[in-house]
Amino acid sequence: MVTDMPEKQKRSKSSGSLVTKVSVSLRQAIASGQYGPGDRLPSEIQMTETHGVSRTVVREAVTALRCDGLVEVRQGAGIFVLKTAKDGSAGKIDKARLSSDLEVLEIRTPLEIEAAGLAALRRSPSQEEAIFECHAKVLDCLENNQSIREADLALHFAIAAATNNPLFTQFLELHGPAAIPQSRFVSKQQEVDQTAYRRLIHREHETIIVAISDRDEQAAKLAMQEHLRGSQLRYRDMMRDLRGIAAN
Known part of the structure; x- marks a missing residue:
């Protein structure tokens, strides 16, 4: 058992470096300007051939770009480049997209509660x-002041995979990146608040995984419920901010 760990860690690091390599190349x-706003990126199959990686690596790399607001995935159409600000950062928050993400999160919540x-x-x-x-x-990522997206x-x-029901994983592949609010909307100018927020997410995750480790079904479901419903509240706060509505 112990002798298998170094090889497993090696594979994990290798996969992570490949995702970074593809992500950086696309960025x-x-x-x-090779791909401008509205342009469609090469298909998953084309990117696997170009970069010599698996489709899983390509999907994770695209997920990173999607979470940064650089691209969007249109089902049945492909991956398209979004408009960005002049400084190269993601543009202003799209109100329609924020509403759509909230809709995805509302559907995702009961599914991930059951998955936990x-x-x-x-x-x-x-x-x-x-x-x-x-x-x-x-x-x-927290200790190195990096994005945790x-x-x-x-x-x-990983939690979805542990259900041993592939449909949970398939759902996340389609919709998961749209519902990670901390990854896209926390202001870079508020580094202290950003760090505190990330640590909150980390603590919520820890409650979930400890319950899973203990094989405590009800505790795992409750912890996931609190985590994702908290995310819904954070989304709604952002929607109020966009419309200039003060919180009570």
Whole structure:
């Protein structure tokens, strides 16, 4: 058992470096004007051939760009570049897209609550280990003052995988990146608040994974419910801010 760990860590780091490589390549192509606003990026198959990576790596790289507001995935049409501000950062928050993301989050919440409960009942030792590894990556990002968006989503994917029902994972592949509010809307000028917010997310995650590790179905479902309903409240706060409505 112990001798398998270095190889597993090696594979994990290799996969992560490939995602970063593809993500950086796509960002550079967009920044250079090779792909402008409204342009469609190459298909997943084309990108796997161009970069010599798996479709999973391509999807994770695209997820990173999508969470930054650089691209959007239109089902059945492809991946399209969005408009960005002159400084290269994501443009102003799109009110319609924010509303759409909230709709996705409302659908995602009951599914992931059930997924957490099933993961607590069905997870294997290796799946439990994968969940803890993803949680550790979130902490690593926190300690290095990096965005936790990719690690956050990876943790949710690991929990979905632990249900041993592939439909949970498939749903997240389609909609998960649209519902990670901390990744796109926290102001870079408010670094203290941003760090505090990320640590809040980390604590919420920890409650979920401890319950899954303990095989406590009800505690896992309750922890996921509190986490995702909290995300809904944060989305609604942003919608009020966009419309100039003061909180009570």
